[in-house]
Amino acid sequence: MTPARTDPASQDTTASDFESFFHLSLDMLCITDFDGYFKQLNPIWEEILGFTQAELLNTLFIDLIHPDDRIATFEEFQKLLNHTRSIGFETRYRCSDGSYRWLRWNATPCPKKKQIYCIARDITADRQTESELHLALKSLTKLKLALDQAAIVAVTDQNGKIISVNDHFCELSQYSREELLGKTHRVINADYHDQVFFQEMWSTIRQGHVWNRVVLS
Known part of the structure; x- marks a missing residue:
């Protein structure tokens, strides 16, 4: 049987x-050798880090890593040298202006060529968003703590059923949290206010306005 011929034109098209x-990808593509030097990089590296291709090709990649990330990065690199792929590894890379960018890596070693094929993505904005969210949640937790210490708090769903109460609410009502959850405020209603009073309350709240009255329970 005669082996099928490969069309040279097809090979040229594939190449x-x-x-x-490789050159148009918005992800950071590169090939490194087993000594830790870049062998080839696509243009987006220059855009994101600010170094020229020549500067990057003459720099050990570990020298660009944030000092706090070097041990973890070195350990991950050793796994690659032992023929284990790296998936989703995150580390900080130094830019030409001295700042750092967070990169998430996927890398596959090729022992035969003693090379590592890598794809990195700049996730600095994602990390910044996560940091801001963490600070916001931390601030909200402190605010809730202060509120719980100073006020009586109950949270209901749109149907008026209690879904959360703080300790002060339980102490004042003399009901346990388990007894209150899933109930409406009728469970503590002293029958002092008429139906119109509560209709006005729920109508105001459902419209997104603040309702401020004294309730006798």
Whole structure:
């Protein structure tokens, strides 16, 4: 049987497509050797880190890592040298202006060529958002703590059923949290206010306004 011939034109097209993919990708593509030097990088590296290709190709990648991340990065690199792929590894890379960018890596070693094929993505904005969210939650937790210490708090769903109460509410009502959850405020109603009073309350709240009255329970 005669082996099928490979069309040279098809090979040229494939090589051209790969070259276009490599150079146009918005992800940071690179090939490193087992000594820790970059062998090839796509143009987005210059845009994100600010170094020229020549500068990057003459720099050990570990020298660009944030000092606090170097031990973990070195350990991850050792796994690659032992022929284990790296998935979702995150580390900080130094930019030419001295700042750092968070990169998330996927990398596959090729022992035969003693090279590592890598894809990195800049996740600095995601990390910043996570940090801001963490600070907001921390601030909210402190605010809730202060509120719980100074006020009587109950949270209901749109149907008026209690879904959360603080300790002060339980102490004042003399009901346990288990007895209150899932109930409406009728459970502590002293029958002092008429139906119109509560209709006005719920109508105001459902419209997104603040309702401020004294309730006798």
